[in-house]
Amino acid sequence: MAPTAPIPSFGCTCARLRKLTRRLTRIYDAHLAAQAIKVTQYSLLANAARGERTLSEFAAELEMDRSTLSRNLAPLVAQGWVGIAVGADPRSRSISVTAAGRRKLKATLPLWRKAQCEVEAVLGKTSIGELHREIERALGALPTPSGRHT
Amino acid sequence: MAPTAPIPSFGCTCARLRKLTRRLTRIYDAHLAAQAIKVTQYSLLANAARGERTLSEFAAELEMDRSTLSRNLAPLVAQGWVGIAVGADPRSRSISVTAAGRRKLKATLPLWRKAQCEVEAVLGKTSIGELHREIERALGALPTPSGRHT
DNA sequence: CGCGTATACGTGTAACTACACCTATATGCT
DNA sequence: AGCATATAGGTGTAGTTACACGTATACGCG
Numbered sequence A, B: 001m002a003p004t005a006p007i008p009s010f011g012c013t014c015a016r017l018r019k020l021t022r023r024l025t026r027i028y029d030a031h032l033a034a035q036a037i038k039v040t041q042y043s044l045l046a047n048a049a050r051g052e053r054t055l056s057e058f059a060a061e062l063e064m065d066r067s068t069l070s071r072n073l074a075p076l077v078a079q080g081w082v083g084i085a086v087g088a089d090p091r092s093r094s095i096s097v098t099a100a101g102r103r104k105l106k107a108t109l110p111l112w113r114k115a116q117c118e119v120e121a122v123l124g125k126t127s128i129g130e131l132h133r134e135i136e137r138a139l140g141a142l143p144t145p146s147g148r149h150t
Numbered sequence C: 001c002g003c004g005t006a007t008a009c010g011t012g013t014a015a016c017t018a019c020a021c022c023t024a025t026a027t028g029c030t
Numbered sequence D: 001a002g003c004a005t006a007t008a009g010g011t012g013t014a015g016t017t018a019c020a021c022g023t024a025t026a027c028g029c030g
Helices: A013-035 A039-048 A055-062 A066-078 A099-123 A125-141 B013-035 B039-048 B055-062 B066-078 B099-123 B125-141
Strands: A082-086 A093-097 B082-086 B093-097
Touching (some): A039 A055, A125 B013, B013 B039, B039 B055, B039 B099, B066 B082
């Protein structure tokens, strides 16, 4: 085959998004490193601080696999920032932020803010607004994980 | 504590982006599952098909850690889709796509296209164009991994 | 030629991510 | 009460991601 066929996927939305995610994550993580916490963990902690919920509820909000969330919480629990207790339904687990977790959030907030500000500065207020709008639009339109099969 | 201080990070660009990435990845992976390949692997394979390069060059293009790329290539090598040979400089590794890899690409392309089309359909041609533009704009503005330290 | 430095990779470690499958408990129906 | 089914989590396995550090080879200078 002479033309070798035009193999695209250089315009793969998913790949482009993943590349951007890699870059952004590195920037945030660099800022948060001073508090020895990653942006993924900080986000989790901040979200958990919104109120006590079960693992399933939390996972559904984040649209993350329950097992993924369970494992991502492990380091936070190990640091004493998050507590996991048996819920009303003994099958469920209630996720809560501890006092230490709240202190950690408070200590990390300025660093996160600096990261966010840097990104906004580099991108420009308008541009980041557009980016957010597009992200939200996509999140609004794209199908949600829906129900698990098994 | 009544006010508890306004802890944000619900507008964290990184977190929103990661959420969107999770959703998109699931969609693409669902389509590609019929060919037992993930979108990350397909992207890697398609990119590798652009020409033989060293690991470092490839990693720089993808803005991915060399060690990450090395490990992500492992499954592709195991499947016989990608070959890794010692380069001109014996320290370097030359990454190439095998004949089997090209066949795999050909077989997978329609599935990827369906995934991409579904995303475009759900988002709408205009919207996905905007999303891409914003992603590219961000990629153009944000600092590149720059130099490794060590 | 030999030594110091820079470069190219690999390994160790750790976290993020998801699917398949297992266990335990709740719930509804008979 | 008893069984079938559904729901909540956990474990196994595998892949994605990056940083710190180690090894090997190249390269330049004395």
